[in-house]
Amino acid sequence: MTDPSRITLGVIADDFTGATDVASMLVRSGMRTVQVIGIPQGPTPAADAVVVALKSRTTAAADAVAASLAALRWLQDAGARQFYFKYCSTFDSTAAGNIGPVADALLDALGSDFAIACPAFPENGRTVFRGHLFVGDQLLSDSGMRNHPLTPMTDSNLVRVLQSQTRSAVGLLRYDTLARGVEAARSGIAALRADDVRLAIADAVSNDDLRVLAQACADLPLITAGSGVALGLPVVYAERGWLVPDQRAATLDSVGGSAAVISGSCSSATNAQVGDWVAAGRPAWQIDVQALAGGAPVAEQALAWAAVEGRQQPVLIYATAEPAQVQQVQSALGADRAGQLVEHCLARIAAGLVDGGVRRLVIAGGETSGAVVQALGVSSLRIGATIDPGVPWTQAEGRPLLLALKSGNFGSVDFFAKALDLVD
Template sequence: MRFGCIADDFTGGSDIASFFVKGGLRTVLYNGVPQGDVMPDADACVIALKTRTQNTKEAVKSSLVAINWLKEQGAQQYYVKYCSTFDSTPEGNIGPICDAVMEEINVPYTILCPALPVNGRTVKDGCLYVHGVPLHKSPMKDHPLTPMWDYDLVRLMNAQSKFPSVKIPTSLPELEAEEFIEKFMNKIDTSRFYLVPDYEKEEDAEKLVQLFGDLKLITGGSGLAEPLAKVGNRNVETNTFEQSKSPALVLSGSCSEATRNQIAEYEKSGGISYFMDPVKLLSGEESVENIWNVIAKNKDTSVLVYSSDTPENVKLIQEQGKAEVAERLEKATADIAERAVNAGYHRIIVAGGETSGAVTKRLGFTGYHIGESIAPGVPIMIPIQETRIRLVLKSGNFGESDFFLRALSLT
């Protein structure tokens, strides 16, 4: 196994798995650490966790369990995959997880590389941008669970990590980069640290792989997965599966601007949609049974069920209890997905990392084949245990406005 990867949520796992496949590596994706005598026959193994919003202590613990399992499987290199828009609160889990993994596999330094230029995430002068807008001024500043309040990666990481970070220009030749790193090591009073390279254009990836591709540990978004995979790969073709003719269901819990635009485009096309009102769910005025009746009446076409809303409305709703609202919505969405699969819906499309995690946990599939991508970082996934099913799980910010329509046409 060339790469053993842990991801902070399920959509993050499917995201990086798709790029490993695109780079030519046989890749398997697991929802959590596999149990029993599982021996993945793959070049890259991705374990999706739920560490993005998990209690920090538990997030670190589950990350180390996954890393040690990958170590037992013979992984040569490790990849800690987190959101390409980072998590800029001081209480974020990226720092503690990366610190713990560095110590566990005993490496002196690694890189912080959240960039994914193909999806508009770039790093310039050590600062993170979303489609050219500083992270803390982008729509991500209003994320309901992990708001983005800064864009300087060194400042962000210094608030979370016990080890220092330093920006390193990718324009440096390899020998000068080595001298830069050595000088930094000599002047700091710590055994470990992070390097923050710039990554503005897709072509920068080649330079980054040249400089850092041999590191035992890499951390970041999925931007380096494909170029890393292409180094010495065996040109394995992506798995191909026939399109399904079953009914389809679209579920959205993401409140990102991108997802809200995708919902609007779906409705504009004439698609049937239903708003799952969190307030009514909490009061008992709305129920899964009622929502399912709407879906069942329209089985001959696709139905979109969404709780996505504007940041302003989300804040008002969360006044009733952020954790309770999130838990109730995730449970209701998972209930609906389970009913749909049991009723013969073999095409399930989900938007939102936490929502996707709740759905996949309920459906109970543990391993996936990775198929064609609907958009960069969003593949069609086919459960190993049930190859009739087609799952598409997207991070809230991914995909163009016609994403749901495209997903329905390709699954």
């Protein structure tokens, strides 16, 4: 039976947009889900699942491990029955991690000898076959991720990528095993464990494969994955009597107020979304990073512009740029300094917009979302309806403020306008 005093699933996410991504997958299946920003300080939220959003994807591996273990301890104290380490559907991290080091540390802390690793999210074109990750019809190494300014991905062989980050033996749970169903998948896992494989990349090319994986991993303490595997977990929990699905799990308040879009991602998808907004003649202001580095009051200028242009319609303020322009800025300023300047500036702008009456805010980019949420002093989010796969609307707990935190690579070309049309 369900126990209202404990949560069913505890999720540790390595960035803020990834946290809302997995939370949206749970909510759409009726799982009441709360996302908390960092390690909570107060009581356990009343929810079936709690997602702890960290900013650990690009930090030093030791720092990512420490933060993830602290999140695990809090989730254990909250009574979670199963744990989920969520990373990006493009499996991106630094050369030294952090997927491998964090997975190792969580397995050690849980006293477990095995977990899958599956970033697949077929609804967004991320599939894994024979251990290779595809983005749409392209291998990961041929996609726009090869130019990511912080975590470029130049190898599509996930077994090789993960093995370079971990002391654990890495294996492969192949598609032809999954295609034979849950019992075959469980047998495949048993065979891998017998061979002392501790982490196994799992193939998945469809939602049915993800559901098979969820059933096959039901008795494992830890799952490591993108958001896709979470699709099948609520059914598993309901069958065990751990969950009574709530059809109103995604309901948020109507907040009114004005709206705006903040974009810091330089992904191919976000570049297209910015281009669509500008081509439609909607008001847009581009951050001049070189002027920002030179000490110009860019945030104040953007807010003054928005105060005029945003009276009648939503505005877009963006630092999004094409790869060549990004490389030029990074060459002049250094990648770390350029990124920090942009994040800090966009966070100040977001705070100023909210102070000026914006109540619906779309934010594009994982690093940008993290900086903005922290600048706004948001400690937890209720998860609402999905805008596009992997991106829900959320509401700051106890405040009339709606936030859509979009991973750079997600969303249709008209995502910004579509998101704002869904809420009032």
